[in-house]
Amino acid sequence: MxxxxxxxxxxxxxxxxxxxxxxxxxxxxxxxxxxxxxxxxxxxxxxxxxxxxxxxxxxxxxxxxxxxxxxxxxxxxxxxxxxxxxxxxxxxxxxxxxxxxxxxxxxxxxxxxxxxYNGALEHFIVKADTKANTFADLKSKKYPLKAYFNTKDSFMDIVGKKVIEAEGITAADIDKWGGFTKNSSMGAALDLMRDGKIDAYSNVIQVPSSHVVDAGTTLKLNLLGMSPAAQKKVNDELGTYSAVIPKSAYNFLKNDVPTVGATVxxxxxxxxxxxxxxxxxxxxxxxxxxxxxxxxxxxxxxxxxxxxxxxxxxxxxxxxxxxxxx
Incomplete structure (x- = not known):
């Protein structure tokens, strides 16, 4: 027992x-x-x-x-x-x-x-009346760009500012040309763009973004593509990866847009x-x-x-x- x-x-x-x-x-x-x-x-x-x-x-x-x-x-x-x-x-x-x-x-x-999600891609959105198709256009014209980036110190903010730096443009340059750089959420920034108060907005978002699609119905927009050298520089610094926003993503695009992406x-x-x-x-x-x-x-x-x-x-x-x- x-x-x-x-x-x-x-x-x-x-x-x-x-x-x-x-x-x-x-x-x-x-x-x-x-x-x-x-x-x-x-x-x-x-x-x-x-x-x-x-x-x-x-x-x-x-x-x-x-x-x-x-x-x-x-x-x-x-x-x-x-x-x-x-x-x-x-x-x-x-x-x-x-x-x-x-x-x-x-x-x-x-x-x-x-x-x-993996497809969070950098969008540098500009109004078509800037007549800029590349970052080089902004730089050569010393365009007085009024630009907003996403919430301060977010990765979206960091990426956007690293992108323009990699393309040879700094916030100080934009100030000197008569423009400015500030921070805001996407909805508020696109409202400012609709009101004619800013020219550009940068964010790292999914493709297609419903916010961008909606803005494109009332605004003439463009996305600025990155050069291969700028893509490599940002990827090396931030751990992002090279990506492409296809022209089919937004009805205002005429070409695919080379950019960088991140993982959420x-x-x-x-x-x-x-x-x-x-x-x-x-x-x-x-x-x-x-x-x-x-x-x-x-x-x-x-x-x-x-x-x-x-x-x-x-x-x-x-x-x-x-x-x-x-």
Whole structure:
């Protein structure tokens, strides 16, 4: 009898250990998450709300909240544990980990959960009445460009300014020519363009962008393409990649537009419990068709590719999830 109970106890221990090892697959039944992204009405707001929705669908009773954010600030908030999830460009997170400007010190405790979209491409939008088809045109004419870039210290802002620098133009040059450079969200900047108050706007966005399509219905626009040398310089500095906006993307384009691109990811703090990271990704997988229809930027998303978050390392819970869900 004593031997029987010993064997029974051993079996119980084995099942207990097996159950513990499988815990991340079951995941927490209720999650409490805040998600920070971008301004209301933009792609990141829609995606952030969508992440919350799939979590609530898979784990009823979960509490999720979307927080309006700014990209560089999002990294700091998630790093300090104030917010659990954030949306940002992978390349900016790598810059933060390396302690590059605009970051005053290294932020190296951020980890990726998954790719949201790869096709975030630099758009340097100008009004056609500038008569500029290239950055060289702006430079040779010393055009007094009134230009807005995306929110200050966001990756979109950094890319836009690096692009003009790589093409041999600085903000100081534009000031000297009688123009100016400022920062604003996309919606506000395009409204200023419609009102005739600015000539240009730079942003890193999906293709096609509904904002640009809409603006093109009332404004005569153009996109300035980058030279190969400028593409290489920006890629070397920021970790972006060379890309092309096809002329079919917007009805005002006459040619394909060479540019640079970046990857947008869902990220978290390295200290997020593994089972919660697993559960978030499971909720995305369980609701993948719905998730891909949250916003146009997600339409081409493939589940087999969302683990490719380089240069940002995956969270351990994400590593386990992708190992078990090929």
């Amino acid at each position: 004593k031997k029987f109970f010993t064997v029974l106890a051993l079996v119980a221990v084995i099942f207990s250990v097996a159950g513990f090892a499988a815990a991340p697959a079951q995941a927490a039944q209720k999650l409490d998450l805040a998600i920070c992204g971008g301004s209301i009405g933009g792609a990141w707001a829609a995606i952030g709300e969508g992440v919350g929705e799939v979590v609530r669908r898979s784990y009823p009773g979960s509490n999720t909240a979307y927080e309006v954010g700014q990209e560089a600030a999002n990294l700091a908030l998630v790093s300090r544990g104030k917010i659990q999830l954030g949306i940002a460009h992978a390349q900016l997170i790598k810059m933060a980990a390396d302690g590059k400007q605009p970051f005053k010190k290294k932020i190296d405790n951020l980890r990726a959960l998954c790719v949201l 990811i869902l990220f978290t703090n390295a200290d997020l419990p593994d089972d919660e990271a697993y559960a978030i990704l499971k909720s995305i997988k369980d609701n993948f068709p719905y998730f891909c229809n949250i916003h146009g930027s997600l339409k081409g998303l493939k589940f087999s590719e969302i683990k490719n978050t380089a240069p940002v390392p995956l969270h351990p819970g994400a590593v386990k999830f992708f190992n078990e869900n090929k």
